Each structure stands twice: as C-alpha cells, then as structure tokens.
Amino acid sequence: MSKNNLAREEIFAKVRSALKSFPGLLPSPLPDSARFEPRSAEVWDKEIECMLNEVTRLSGHAKKIQGRDEFAGALEELVKAEQVKTAALSDHPHYRNYGVVDLLQRFGVAIVPPDSDKRRLAECDLGITIADAALPETGTILLRTTQGQPDILSLLPRVHLVLVPPEALVADMHQAFAMAKGDRHFVLVSGSSRTADIEKVLTLGVHGPKSFHLWICD
Amino acid sequence: MVAATQKSARTALLKRAEVVGEFGEERWQQLRRAGHDLRLHALTHLDSYLAMAEEKVIAAGGHVHWARDAEEVHRIVLDIASQHSVHKIVKVKSMVTEEIELNHVLEDQGIKVYETDLGEFIVQLAGQRPSHITAPALHMTKEEIADLFCEKLKVKAEPDPKLLTEIARKLLREEFLNAGMGISGGNFLIAETGTLVLVTNEGNGRMCTSLPPVHVAIVGIEKIIPDWESAAVMLKLLARSVSGSKITAYNTFITGVREGGPREFHLVLLDNGRTRILKDEVARETLMCIRCGACMNTCPVYNQVGGHAYGAVYPGPIGSILTPQLIGTRTAGGLAFASTLCGACSEICPVMIPIPEILLHLRRRYIEGDEFESSSVPETLKVIVKASRYVMGSPTLYRLAGRLGKTLQTPLRSGDWIPTMPAPLDRWTMSRPFPALQGDFRRWWKTQTKQDISGEKSHE
Numbered sequence: 001m002s003k004n005n006l007a008r009e010e011i012f013a014k015v016r017s018a019l020k021s022f023p024g025l026l027p028s029p030l031p032d033s034a035r036f037e038p039r040s041a042e043v044w045d046k047e048i049e050c051m052l053n054e055v056t057r058l059s060g061h062a063k064k065i066q067g068r069d070e071f072a073g074a075l076e077e078l079v080k081a082e083q084v085k086t087a088a089l090s091d092h093p094h095y096r097n098y099g100v101v102d103l104l105q106r107f108g109v110a111i112v113p114p115d116s117d118k119r120r121l122a123e124c125d126l127g128i129t130i131a132d133a134a135l136p137e138t139g140t141i142l143l144r145t146t147q148g149q150p151d152i153l154s155l156l157p158r159v160h161l162v163l164v165p166p167e168a169l170v171a172d173m174h175q176a177f178a179m180a181k182g183d184r185h186f187v188l189v190s191g192s193s194r195t196a197d198i199e200k201v202l203t204l205g206v207h208g209p210k211s212f213h214l215w216i217c218d
Numbered sequence: 219m220v221a222a223t224q225k226s227a228r229t230a231l232l233k234r235a236e237v238v239g240e241f242g243e244e245r246w247q248q249l250r251r252a253g254h255d256l257r258l259h260a261l262t263h264l265d266s267y268l269a270m271a272e273e274k275v276i277a278a279g280g281h282v283h284w285a286r287d288a289e290e291v292h293r294i295v296l297d298i299a300s301q302h303s304v305h306k307i308v309k310v311k312s313m314v315t316e317e318i319e320l321n322h323v324l325e326d327q328g329i330k331v332y333e334t335d336l337g338e339f340i341v342q343l344a345g346q347r348p349s350h351i352t353a354p355a356l357h358m359t360k361e362e363i364a365d366l367f368c369e370k371l372k373v374k375a376e377p378d379p380k381l382l383t384e385i386a387r388k389l390l391r392e393e394f395l396n397a398g399m400g401i402s403g404g405n406f407l408i409a410e411t412g413t414l415v416l417v418t419n420e421g422n423g424r425m426c427t428s429l430p431p432v433h434v435a436i437v438g439i440e441k442i443i444p445d446w447e448s449a450a451v452m453l454k455l456l457a458r459s460v461s462g463s464k465i466t467a468y469n470t471f472i473t474g475v476r477e478g479g480p481r482e483f484h485l486v487l488l489d490n491g492r493t494r495i496l497k498d499e500v501a502r503e504t505l506m507c508i509r510c511g512a513c514m515n516t517c518p519v520y521n522q523v524g525g526h527a528y529g530a531v532y533p534g535p536i537g538s539i540l541t542p543q544l545i546g547t548r549t550a551g552g553l554a555f556a557s558t559l560c561g562a563c564s565e566i567c568p569v570m571i572p573i574p575e576i577l578l579h580l581r582r583r584y585i586e587g588d589e590f591e592s593s594s595v596p597e598t599l600k601v602i603v604k605a606s607r608y609v610m611g612s613p614t615l616y617r618l619a620g621r622l623g624k625t626l627q628t629p630l631r632s633g634d635w636i637p638t639m640p641a642p643l644d645r646w647t648m649s650r651p652f653p654a655l656q657g658d659f660r661r662w663w664k665t666q667t668k669q670d671i672s673g674e675k676s677h678e
Contacts, residue, residue, distance in 0.1 A: 004294075008284040011439065014493035015265045027263035027270075030444055034256035036249055036451045054464075115478070118429055119395060138465040150478050151428045155421060173450040181411055181446045184278060184476035188469040193421035196461065197337035197353060198379040199222070199360050200229045206336055206383055207390065208421025208468070 038172035039137055047136045047169055048216055054139025058191030059204055060212040062139075071098055071217060078213060079107045079126075082159045088112040088121055089128035091148035098217070100128065114153050127157035127209070131164040133176040134216075138190055141168075141214070142176045145185040154189060160209035162189070164216045223349070223524045226356045227515040233462025234512065234566075241458065253455045254570040256448045257506035260409075261496065267409040267442045268487065274412025278474020280483040287490050288318035294486055295320065295401070295434055299329060302432050302482075304398035308390075310416065310423045311335035312403025313351055313509055314438050314488060316531045317544070320401070331401075332393045334422035336386055343370045349525030349533065352460050352511040357524050390422070400426035400480070404437035405508070406452055407485075410445040411473055414485065417456060419467040427472060433480040435472075439487050440496075440505040452508065455568035459510035491544040494590060500579045504539050506569045513563035513573065519556060528553060535563035539576045542584070548594045551584030599642045617660070624655050 016023065041047055048064060055062035065071050078084070087109050089100055101111055112124050121127070129149055133142035141162050145151045154160050170176050173188075180186045193208030204210060238246050260267055272282045285291040299307070307329055309315065321331045321342075333342040337354035341347065344366055348354030355363065360377040367375035373385055402423060406415040414435050416423040427433045443452060457466045475483045495505055514520045514534030525533035530541040530550065538557055542550040554577050563573040585603055587593030593600065609615045630636045635651040638644060646652055 004283055007286050007290060010286060011284055011487070011489045011493065012265055012268070014489070015268070015439070015496065018493055018496040019262060019264065021263075021265055023265070025263075025266055027259075027266040027444065030259055030448070031255055034252050034259055034451075035447060036252040036454075038450070058467075122391065122395060140465055145476060145478070147478060151424065155424050155428065173453065174447065177446040177450060180471070181413070183471070184473045185479060186471050187424065188465070188471075190465045190467050192467070193419070194467050195336045195383060195420050197335070197340070197355055198358075198363060198382055200226045200353070201360075201379040203379050203383045206387060206420035206422070207334065207394070207425055 038174040041136075041169075041171035047171075048166070050136040051134055051139060051164075051169065051216065052214075054136065055191065055212070055214045056139075058139050058212070059194075059202075060139070060191045060214055062214045062216075064216045066218050068098060071215075072103055074215065075100070075103050076107055078159075078161065079104070079109055082125065082211065084109055084125040084159065086110045086112055086124045087126040087128060088114050088116065088124045088153055088157060090114055090130050090153060092130040114150060115147060118152060118156065121152055122156040124157040126159045126161060127153045127155075128161045128163065129154045131162050131168050131214075132186075133170050133179060134164045134168045135171075135173060135176060135188075136169060137172065139214075140173075140188050140190040142180060143187050143189060144180055144183050145187070151185060151187060154187070155208050158205075158209060159211050159213070160189075160192075161213040161215070164214060166216060166218060220522065220524060222359050223357055224521050226350075226353060227521055230353075230461050230512075230515045234458060234515075235462070237458045237462050237464055240464075249451060249455060250568055250570055252451050253508075253568055254506065256443065256451060257508075257569050258503065260442050260444055260448075261440065261502060261505055263444075264439065264442065264496065267444060268439060270409040271407055271412045271442060272487075274410075275474055275483075275485050276412075278412060280412070280474035280485055283484060283486045285486055285488045285490070291318050291436060291486055291488055292320065292323045294484075295324070295436075296327060298432065298434060298482075298484055299324070299327075299399060302398055304432070305329060306393065306397045307331045307399045307401055308334050308394055308397040308422075308426045308430060309338075309400070310402040310418065310426045311338045311354065312401070312436065313532065314403045314436055315401065316348065318436075318488070318490065320436070332390060332397070334390050334394070334420075334426060335418070336383060336420060339386055339390065340366065343367075347526070347531065350511055350514055351509050351532065351534075357526070394422075394425040394429050397426075397430045399432045399434060400430040402427055402433065402435050404435050404441055405456065406449060407437055407442045408444075408446060408449050409442050413449075414472045415449060415453075416470040416472070417453070417466045417468070418470075419461075419463075421468055424468055424470055427470060428479055431480055432482045432484070433472075434484045434486065436486045436488060438492055439489055440492050456508055456510055459508075459512040459566070459568040495543045497589070498543075498579075501539065501543060501576050503571050504536075504543060504576060506571055507536050507540065508569060509536075510568055512566045512568065516562045516566045517557075518560060518562070519558060528556070535573045535577075536571070539571075539573055539580060542580050546591050547580060547584045547588060548591045551580065551594070554580035554584060596642055602642070620655070620658070627655055 052062040131141040132144045192204045192212040195206045340355040350356040364375040364377040404414045405417045520534045538553040559574045639647045
C-alpha cells in the first residue's frame with residue numbers, strides 16, 4: 001500500500017504544481033456559463049406522445065395501455081409474438097394490482113424469480129421491469145438497481161418489457177438524476193441493445209435484449 | 219479501406235447534423251459552451267475534485283488505486299487478478315487500456331482477455347489496433363469481417379452485419395457468464411458522489427460491470443467532472459457527437475459496491491503524462507476531450523489516410539495534439555504537422571477544444587524544444603526558420619528575398635526545375651525536383667488587375 005501512497009502523493013504534487021494550487025483548497029463554484037437550462041415539460045398528452053414516438057424511433061415497441069383488460073390482451077399478444085416460455089419480473093407493489101404473475105401463468109409462461117442465478121436469467125425469454133423515471137425527449141427510462149429489480153433483469157433476457165407508470169415521466173435528465181444520484185447503481189435505457197460497428201449498419205440485439213417493449217400503463 | 223472510412227464517417231456526420239438541428243443550433247452552442255466551461259473548471263481544480271471522488275468511492279466500499287504510468291496499472295491489475303485466481307477477463311472498449319497496452323501484459327501472464335465491443339472484438343481477432351476511437355473496425359468491410367470470422371472462429375460466416383453480430387453475441391455471452399473479472403474504462407467520473415459513468419450501445423458495458431465478481435475501472439485523472447448537473451450536460455453532448463443519436467442506448471452509473479453486483483470494485487486513477495499536459499496553459503485544453511471521435515469524422519486528412527496512418531493509439535486531429543504531449547514531441551511531434559489547419563475539428567468539437575491553435579503551439583514546441591525535451595531539429599534549420607519568420611514578417615524584406623531568390627537559384631537551376639537543393643533543404647528534393655522560381659507574382663497581379671478592369675469596362 002505504501003507504493004500506492006507514494007504514487008498518490010506524487011500525482012497530487014504534480015497536479016498542484018501544474019495548477020499552482022495548494023492542498024486542501026476547496027473548488028470554487030462552477031461558473032454560470034457551465035450550467036445548462038433543462039428542458040421544460042409540455043402538456044401531459046404531448047409528453048406521453050413524445051415518449052412513445054421516441055421509443056418507436058429507437059426501433060422499440062411502445063404503447064399506452066388503459067385498464068386491466070387492455071393490459072391482459074397486450075400481454076397475451078406479446079407472449080405469442082415473442083414466443084415467451086419463461087419470464088422473470090420485478091417485484092413492485094404497483095403492478096401486483098395487474099396480476100401479472102397470474103396472467104403469465106394463464107398464458108403458459110413459467111415464472112423465474114428476479115433474484116435468480118445469472119445463468120437462469122440469461123435463459124429467460126422475457127424480463128419485466130418497472131421504470132422509476134421516464135424521459136420523453138429521448139425515449140429513455142431510468143431503472144434503479146434493487147434486490148427486487150436487479151440490473152441484469154433488464155439485460156440478460158431476450159425480450160425486455162418495461163412498464164411505465166405515468167407519474168414516472170419527468171422533463172429532463174436533470175430531474176431524474178436528482179432522484180437517483182444517491183444510489184449505488186442505476187441505468188438509463190433507451191431502446192434495445194444496438195451496434196453500427198459493421199459498415200455503420202444498425203443492428204439490434206448485440207449483447208443485451210433483442211427487442212424492447214415499453215407500455216405506459218394507467 | 220479509405221472508401222470504408224469515408225462512407226462511415228459521412229454517415230455519422232449526417233446523422234449528427236440532423237440531431238443537432240433538432241436540438242436547435244443556438245441551444246447546441248450554449249450546450250457546447252457549458253461543456254467547455256465545466257470541463258475546464260474541472261481541470262483547473264483537478265486536485266480538489268480528485269480528492270473528493272476518492273473519498274466518496276472509498277465510502278461506498280470501493281478501492282482506489284493511483285498509477286503514475288502504464289507499468290503501475292499493469293502491476294495493480296495483475297495483483298488483483300492473482301488474488302482472485304482470474305483466468306478470463308471480459309473488457310469494455312476503453313481507449314486508456316489501449317494506451318497502456320494492457321491486453322498484452324495480461325495475456326503474457328496466461329490470462330485470456332475478451333474485447334466485448336463488437337468493433338473492438340473484430341479488431342482484436344484481426345490482431346490490429348482500432349482505426350477510430352468510437353468505431354474501431356471502421357476501416358473494414360463486411361466481406362473482410364466475414365472472412366476473418368471464418369478463418370479465426372472456424373464458423374460459416376456470411377457478409378451480413380446482422381448474422382456476423384449474432385455470431386459474436388453467442389460467443390461472448392458465454393464469456394460474460396464465465397469471466398472472473400470485468401475491466402472497463404470510464405467516460406466520466408462524477409466527483410460529487412464518486413460515480414463512474416459508462417456509456418455503451420451494445421450492453422457490453424453493463425455485462426462486464428455486473429456479471430463478473432470483480433470490476434476494475436481504469437480511468438485517466440482528466441475524466442473527472444464536478445457534479446450531476448455536469449453529467450447531464452456531458453451526456454447530451456457526447457451521444458449527439460459520437461454517432462448522431464440523442465442518447466446512447468445504455469448509460470450506467472456505478473458508485474462503489476452494491477448488493478447483488480460484483481463483490482469488489484477497484485478504481486485505478488492514471489496519470490501517464492496527463493499532469494505534464496496540465497502544466498502547459500495553452501495545450502491544457504487537450505485534456506478536456508471526451509473521446510467522441512467527431513473530429514475524426516470531419517477531418518479531411520483523416521478521411522484520406524484513415525486512422526492507422528497516425529501510427530498511434532489516438533488517431534485524427536485529437537490524436538495529433540494528444541500523442542505528442544503524452545509520449546513527447548521528439549518522438550511524435552511530427553503528428554502536429556499532419557494537418558491542414560482547416561479548423562473543421564474545433565468547429566465540431568463538443569467541448570470546443572482549439573485544436574488548430576494547439577497544433578501550432580506544438581509545432582513551435584517541436585522546433586524550439588520545450589520544458590521536457592530539447593529540440594530535435596538541426597541548428598541550421600532553426601536559423602532558417604527564424605530568418606524566414608523575420609523575412610516573411612516584413613513586406614519589403616519579403617519582396618527583396620523573392621528577387622534575390624531568383625538570382626541565387628541560377629547555379630542550381632536546370633530548365634524549369636531545381637533537381638537538388640543544398641543541405642538542409644535537400645530533403646525537399648529527395649524524391650522529386652523543386653520547381654524553379656519564375657516570374658513575379660506582384661507584377662503579374664498588377665498587370666492582370668489592370669487588364670481585368672479595362673476588360674470589364676469594354677463590356678459595359
């Protein structure tokens with residue numbers, strides 16, 4: 001460890017000599033010119049429309065869902081279209097009302113607990129998460145990492161479905177960060193995993209999910 | 219190769235112009251100004267922000283290591299790997315690990331390293347180095363990549379980007395699950411909370427930092443930003459400048475260790491010449507770079523010669539100012555001359571780095587020698603350079619020199635050409651003759667303008 005301390009002290013000494021500053025000096029406040037006015041939200045309907053459009057632009061599948069019947073129908077359709085046999089879902093009180101587990105079982109889908117081993121999650125067809133915040137400008141969702149909703153739940157399964165409560169919509173990244181910046185871990189997700197590394201051709205599903213579904217549910 | 223480079227660079231530029239247009243030109247310029255000012259602020263208070271970040275990472279259960287140079291990083295990473303008996307490592311694309319040539323060192327110790335970014339995976343298979351910092355395989359066509367996969371992975375591969383991607387996905391998915399360690403760089407380090415920010419489109423950044431039991435992040439000390447407000451500004455600038463997306467698919471924010479994640483988090487903060495760059499008040503702004511690659515896409519020289527021609531880890535305009543400062547002007551100062559000074563790079567740069575100004579400054583350092591190295595230019599040439607600066611600075615002397623030149627060249631002249639020049643100017647005529655000075659431009663210009671005016675008058 002002493003070698004590490006030596007390196008540390010030398011780097012700090014070099015930085016201070018380059019800047020002609022002194023140890024223990026607090027940074028002066030950021031100049032106003034280094035700040036940027038966040039985007040302000042438009043009317044509610046426009047924000048929802050913007051969110052849906054942006055997700056579609058990112059080659060995701062986005063829709064607005066009202067009521068339990070519509071939810072059940074959409075879920076059945078998704079299970080069929082994506083040929084879902086196994087699903088892992090986040091443990092979130094809000095969605096217990098929808099009876100997601102019962103519905104999936106009725107559609108013949110086996111349920112895997114969200115805190116399962118990584119190999120088991122990797123074999124899962126569908127991962128369902130709940131968005132903690134949503135950013136309409138870029139079609140982005142914020143997922144805070146918790147035991148009930150681990151990071152890999154939105155990463156390893158082949159299909160990712162995120163359910164967005166309307167109150168999760170915020171105007172800009174600034175508000176979303178203000179909420180989550182104390183967390184040990186969180187992610188911003190915008191659409192499916194993608195690459196353009198071969199001849200700049202957009203290809204979906206490199207390492208993460210191959211398809212991305214976002215439902216704004218009342 | 220040049221065709222592939224140009225095609226890809228053009229696509230990226232067009233998409234960038236589209237998203238910047240949507241954002242609004244005026245707002246975009248404000249955002250660039252904010253990015254510039256906050257990066258410069260972070261650099262000029264670097265010691266305080268580094269200390270702040272270190273304290274927060276340790277408080278969140280992470281380990282912080284300091285490395286003065288490449289060898290110290292090698293030792294730190296090898297120590298952690300041996301403590302955990304690591305045999306396989308998955309890596310997120312990171313320019314800093316290219317800079318310190320980490321992969322060779324790890325593989326020499328018998329550790330298998332997988333680059334997991336698709337482009338970087340391809341370049342690693344081919345045994346090459348990246349030709350672009352955000353699109354490493356930019357120089358290769360799909361046909362070349364398919365041939366490479368057939369040869370190295372022993373699989374049937376069609377020249378189709380989707381099918382090629384699927385092959386890499388299958389192979390690497392298994393390695394993500396098996397690896398004993400994940401290594402990443404860092405796009406930003408937020409001092410306020412000690413948070414590492416990683417930006418990837420493919421999801422490999424998340425895989426490498428969530429699945430293996432140990433995560434080692436190697437970050438240059440200049441990557442620090444003050445707070446979360448700054449992070450929002452930088453992420454908006456970065457995605458739009460890299461590839462013309464409004465946002466990158468995955469932005470990951472890691473603060474120390476967390477339940478359910480890797481058991482250990484190690485942050486290695488690297489100097490490797492950065493404090494030396496910080497010392498030069500003109501060239502200091504080089505360190506504001508966020509590695510978006512936009513300057514490469516727009517550079518007419520890069521577009522003609524491709525990334526490998528720069529012979530260094532960081533290519534393009536930013537490479538031409540960064541490399542000579544990192545490894546010394548004596549070794550790499552020539553790169554500062556590999557530019558037309560057209561200024562397209564500084565116009566597109568999301569943090570407004572004055573690249574042409576720094577190029578000129580480095581050219582001067584190369585000729586005159588600097589604080590770190592003596593000049594590598596022969597004395598005679600230095601005298602000539604100084605004399606020509608003096609002569610070209612005065613219209614009278616310049617005119618006189620032109621006339622003198624015409625007389626002085628007579629013994630060397632052979633028809634319209636000068637086949638060999640005397641030393642030290644002989645390098646100019648090493649491979650081709652020099653055209654002899656002819657006529658008098660000023661005289662020609664005077665008569666030409668007179669003729670033009672009289673010509674125009676006759677039309678009226």
